[in-house]
Amino acid sequence: MNRVKVGILGATGMVGQRFVQLLANHPWFQVTEVAASERSAGKTYGEVMEGRWKLTTEIPHEVRSFVVKECLPGLDCRLVFSALDADIAGPIEKAFAAAGYVVSSNSRNHRMEPDVPLLIPEVNPEHLGLIAVQKKNRGWEGMIVTNPNCSTIHLVMVLKPLMQFGLSQLFVTTMQALSGAGYPGVASLDILDNVIPYIGGEEEKVQTETLKLLGAFARGKVTPAPIVLSAHCNRVSVSDGHTECVSVKLDAKPSLANVTRAMQDFNPLNGMGLPSSPAHPIIVRQEANRPQPRMDRDLEKGMASVVGRIRECPLLGYKFVLLGHNTIRGAAGAAILNAELMVKNGYIDRYDRTEI
Amino acid sequence: MNRVKVGILGATGMVGQRFVQLLANHPWFQVTEVAASERSAGKTYGEVMEGRWKLTTEIPHEVRSFVVKECLPGLDCRLVFSALDADIAGPIEKAFAAAGYVVSSNSRNHRMEPDVPLLIPEVNPEHLGLIAVQKKNRGWEGMIVTNPNCSTIHLVMVLKPLMQFGLSQLFVTTMQALSGAGYPGVASLDILDNVIPYIGGEEEKVQTETLKLLGAFARGKVTPAPIVLSAHCNRVSVSDGHTECVSVKLDAKPSLANVTRAMQDFNPLNGMGLPSSPAHPIIVRQEANRPQPRMDRDLEKGMASVVGRIRECPLLGYKFVLLGHNTIRGAAGAAILNAELMVKNGYIDRYDRTEI
Amino acid sequence: MNRVKVGILGATGMVGQRFVQLLANHPWFQVTEVAASERSAGKTYGEVMEGRWKLTTEIPHEVRSFVVKECLPGLDCRLVFSALDADIAGPIEKAFAAAGYVVSSNSRNHRMEPDVPLLIPEVNPEHLGLIAVQKKNRGWEGMIVTNPNCSTIHLVMVLKPLMQFGLSQLFVTTMQALSGAGYPGVASLDILDNVIPYIGGEEEKVQTETLKLLGAFARGKVTPAPIVLSAHCNRVSVSDGHTECVSVKLDAKPSLANVTRAMQDFNPLNGMGLPSSPAHPIIVRQEANRPQPRMDRDLEKGMASVVGRIRECPLLGYKFVLLGHNTIRGAAGAAILNAELMVKNGYIDRYDRTEI
Amino acid sequence: MNRVKVGILGATGMVGQRFVQLLANHPWFQVTEVAASERSAGKTYGEVMEGRWKLTTEIPHEVRSFVVKECLPGLDCRLVFSALDADIAGPIEKAFAAAGYVVSSNSRNHRMEPDVPLLIPEVNPEHLGLIAVQKKNRGWEGMIVTNPNCSTIHLVMVLKPLMQFGLSQLFVTTMQALSGAGYPGVASLDILDNVIPYIGGEEEKVQTETLKLLGAFARGKVTPAPIVLSAHCNRVSVSDGHTECVSVKLDAKPSLANVTRAMQDFNPLNGMGLPSSPAHPIIVRQEANRPQPRMDRDLEKGMASVVGRIRECPLLGYKFVLLGHNTIRGAAGAAILNAELMVKNGYIDRYDRTEI
DSSP states (O other): OOOEEEEEETTTSHHHHHHHHHHTTOSSEEEEEEEEOTTTTTSBHHHHHTTTOOSSSOOOHHHHTOBOEESSSOOSOSEEEEOOOHHHHHHHHHHHHHTTOEEEEOSSTTTTSTTSOBOOTTTOGGGGGHHHHHHHHHOOSSEEEEOOOHHHHHHHHHHGGGGGGOEEEEEEEEEEOGGGGOSSOSBHHHHTTOOBOOOTTHHHHHHHHHHHHTSEEETTEEEOOOOEEEEEEEEOSOSSOEEEEEEEEETTOOOHHHHHHHHHHOOTTTTSOOTTOOSOSEEEOOSTTOOOHHHHTTGGGGTOEEEEEEEEETTTEEEEEEEEOTTIIIIIHHHHHHHHHHHHTTTTGGGOGGGO | OOOEEEEEETTTSHHHHHHHHHHTTOSSEEEEEEEEOTTTTTSBHHHHHTTTOOSSSOOOHHHHTOBOEESSSOOSOSEEEEOOOHHHHHHHHHHHHHTTOEEEEOSSTTTTSTTSOBOOTTTOGGGGGHHHHHHHHHOOSSEEEEOOOHHHHHHHHHHGGGGGGOEEEEEEEEEEOGGGGOSSOSBHHHHTTOOBOOOTTHHHHHHHHHHHHTSEEETTEEEOOOOEEEEEEEEOSOSSOEEEEEEEEETTOOOHHHHHHHHHHOOTTTTSOOTTOOSOSEEEOOSTTOOOHHHHTTGGGGTOEEEEEEEEETTTEEEEEEEEOTTIIIIIHHHHHHHHHHHHTTTTGGGOGGGO | OOOEEEEEETTTSHHHHHHHHHHTTOSSEEEEEEEEOTTTTTSBHHHHHTTTOOSSSOOOHHHHTOBOEESSSOOSOSEEEEOOOHHHHHHHHHHHHHTTOEEEEOSSTTTTSTTSOBOOTTTOGGGGGHHHHHHHHHOOSSEEEEOOOHHHHHHHHHHGGGGGGOEEEEEEEEEEOGGGGOSSOSBHHHHTTOOBOOOTTHHHHHHHHHHHHTSEEETTEEEOOOOEEEEEEEEOSOSSOEEEEEEEEETTOOOHHHHHHHHHHOOTTTTSOOTTOOSOSEEEOOSTTOOOHHHHTTGGGGTOEEEEEEEEETTTEEEEEEEEOTTIIIIIHHHHHHHHHHHHTTTTGGGOGGGO | OOOEEEEEETTTSHHHHHHHHHHTTOSSEEEEEEEEOTTTTTSBHHHHTTTTOOSSSOOOHHHHTOBOEESSSOOSOSEEEEOOOHHHHHHHHHHHHHTTOEEEEOSSTTTTSTTSOBOOTTTOGGGGGHHHHHHHHHOOSSEEEEOOOHHHHHHHHHHGGGGGGOEEEEEEEEEEOGGGGOSSOSBHHHHTTOOBOOOTTHHHHHHHHHHHHTSEEETTEEEOOOOEEEEEEEEOSOSSOEEEEEEEEETTOOOHHHHHHHHHHOOTTTTSOOTTOOSOSEEEOOSTTOOOHHHHTTGGGGTOEEEEEEEEETTTEEEEEEEEOTTIIIIIHHHHHHHHHHHHTTTTGGGOGGGO
């Protein structure tokens, strides 16, 4: 099978680097273009990344020699992954969609638009139904699909199997990794021996995206889930991996064992053969003091959500700890899995049949 | 005025060192004895602390030459501050109280006993009324008074001025400093680039001590406050200063401005002249990203609770961030302030009139 | 005595903040002006520093309301302390000197110019003799005096008392603090769980400034000291305090005890009454594992150089560890002490007699 | 080919865990025994390691169920890898050698004994000739072979290709990782925002082991290399990976290009087929600020020594930065590669022919 040609918008940032890393040797996708700001355009990716590549694996050999392009339609690919900064992502992604590209975006700009799917393949694949609406509304040849914020995606992954128990209230406090702020991001003097109890816009994202993700899709629109939730978001001195303390109210009052089993058994993509799909999307650890970011963030190559300490909450009934890799499943890996689902479901195939 | 002679039990640990540091040049108390385990007894404090003194100020000159005693009654003092480990504090503190000493303890052993005051001078000074009950129950010449756990004390300090608004529900997630685990405490390999989402027994302490502290004292006993609360406790890579994310339900639905003002105006010890009493027990910061442990833990010499980000909570109504020094106001400083209040109220004076 | 009016150039950066902090309540100097880039000019210092003040003491009350000026002559002061970035400090400092101001600069731009004193009051006060040369060469009403690089100053402080033993060769490896890179400076993702074995230009500064500082002043010029030295400079995850591993060759082959005593007894400013002069400029610690940045950087209010582990070196004869605060004695405090010496020696008095 | 049965002594510590991890699926060795202290003996390895396994990969499934034995001869294996603490390793290792086992030890106890090879396969394979001497001296059926200290091995790896240029003097300052101190090892309160400029016995090890490793083997003994060297050893806040700043004197005065090439071309094991041998034992990085522990420690699966910043040293002529993984190539991986060389050279085959 030929591989789908893909481009990466914002290929030089932290999430862009993850796209480059994770797409090396991908069985379905072949990176043919890397694009970034005007400042980088015209140089090879290897030149541009001198001193800026922050991952511990080397830059894939074939991408090193690619000439970086500007983020403008005309790239030789069918699918673009967007890791653009929010202050520029909006119009650029629209331009690509209008020009017929499939855009799988990690940026926040279009996530909450009514006709844009905010997608987690394990959670709400039916929301892809919004694409038909989007195409009709916008008159686009292409389309935009988005993945959630890095904290939200792991939270919602774990909430989904609890929906059957009547999830109605939710409390979450995050302790988020430095890589979530990009590069250079958080100054070392601000975080050494410190906690920063504020991340701009983050609490709002968690509080709104969660409801759309868990919402019902019917008659061309998504109705937000009727859940009341509150988020406290903090930055801590961890390189990768967001930790979240979660309390939930489940109206059906299941036993702790049933809650645990529901999480462990949750595996709706099982057997679908999506290349980036983890064998177990939710791993439940039994140790008293896990999950921990340094120990658990790389489970399932960073694509799992790891849960531990499932116990009673005096206030809401149930509480637990959640951990997930923020730039893999929380960003680049999420967008890639979304695109894999779209290939599987024919959304990309329709536009590029000859290449698959 | 002569100073009250005081001893320090467990003087070699992290909290014991804070007692030694904070009592140097104290206007009311004079350290005359330092006691520790049998292993240390017989050597000078300076010898014992070689390589173990972890504070950035030097060991006070006069204490350096003290011979360390065993933790047995017979010490030349009227008041003992206890920084003993919980696995030995119980019987030792009782023995001192039985022998006529006033024991101001930071250990958890007796905190929840019905006739032992769990005291914060700004919050529940009337709980000192339990001493009469204690003396009657136990037949002791002396007495035991305790201060709360390092997370709980800052939380309750800030909750007290909210009680007037009908505090009924409460959610707290802590991010606690390394010094709270003592020395050597947390291994560096366990916390570098990591979060540990578990501290043994801590959530239970926060959930029970809070209710006793805010409980009503009447007819010789404390009735726990009718509040439902839940705590998530985490260890983070911070040397000193516990950060807490708090959501509260206030039935009277005050404005955010009124909540802020209630905290800022809270100062019940104002004018009493207790030497360790902070000018402002609660400091409310206006910056978007404060309080932070490295920046705010030393405000009021570590005796303040620092609040920020007072805002609406979709779930409980109000949320904010709280920060406090865990080994000063959260431990040694708390026990010292308790003893100061007891001097002021005549509890120590009665047993040692000649020395004050 | 009236205080000398002083201005701070570059008052918003890390070193500029230290100037503001250290000059609060200074007995000889009164801050009357704070200046920074055009971007900040016109706002109050308090407004500009919102979110940028990184010290744990609060902004001094009186400076908070100062209107920030541009870095142009015309400021109402006689003396300016310069914490300007090297890319702009050169012409600005010259303009101030030409306009009659005394400039005490922490910037590197003029340090190695033959007629500019590179000064450490304890080490080479006679180099102030260059001022007469400078004034003649340049035709300036004012003057420029500089202090060394933050690593160099502590190194040279400790080498000075060893000069009597015939210091001829020297090896130094530094482990430098984050604050030395300014703010935002080092990205947290670059230094968490890491060491950066490179600081641009730093090794060259150590290798050249050391020779000028220890050089002989005669007939209007400084002859570099005939010492061969090599520096390795590294960045480590420490907020403040540079640690240096030093090996030296001393041709006179003194005993280790004599080396120790020479350092401990070194105190050439003793009795001169300079306000920022430490009681002991060099402190020698006896513990096996000291000095350490977190424990020793604040000794003598950050104005001391702290030495430990004086022992034999198989290669050069003697080795030891050195520690010093990089933004106090290594920057702002150094420039202030230089200015105090200039007041004492009449260099500032001559221009501003009425105010002292 | 049957695999050689191997046991791991001290299997529960940090280095013991690395042995367990690295030997999983080893093509020549099969772990059949894990041994540790009396306290652990009798339980399964999985039980014992509950909460003590500190690596981010899981415990290999087959080892999890092994019953931990005491460290006494009688284990069912031919080869033992020793990760024992130095305070007990001496007699235990001798007992195993006397009982006929081949002991590949990471402990320091026997390293400097004249008839014990201190071995790096790339550097001094001819030192294996000491085994015949050892067997004759001791009358052992088995034998002891050791690998160097974690700092020394990477240093000597890089010095070996420089020997051809007449290496005569050497200066090294190390910045060593926390895992080198074992677990729990360094307390978090001692290293957060700090450097510890002392590691007990480490400087002596570097200064003596280096000379033996580079020494000439002839007539049954090793003559130490005639090099004068000095080491400064420091602990820094890094999980894995020792960084070393090195200056060397090379009497032949090669060009920097020739020094670089000598390191890059050094590959004496090339083509021998040892399973743990890295493709490139020395990697030279060209970036201005590399190597760095977080970025480079895992190159060649932790088996490489990584060099950068090769430049002139004003004092000795040449300087560079060196980085290596301390618990892989610096400990367990070193002992495994030593054993592989011994299999290749027939030292193990002779005692256990049927199994290879």
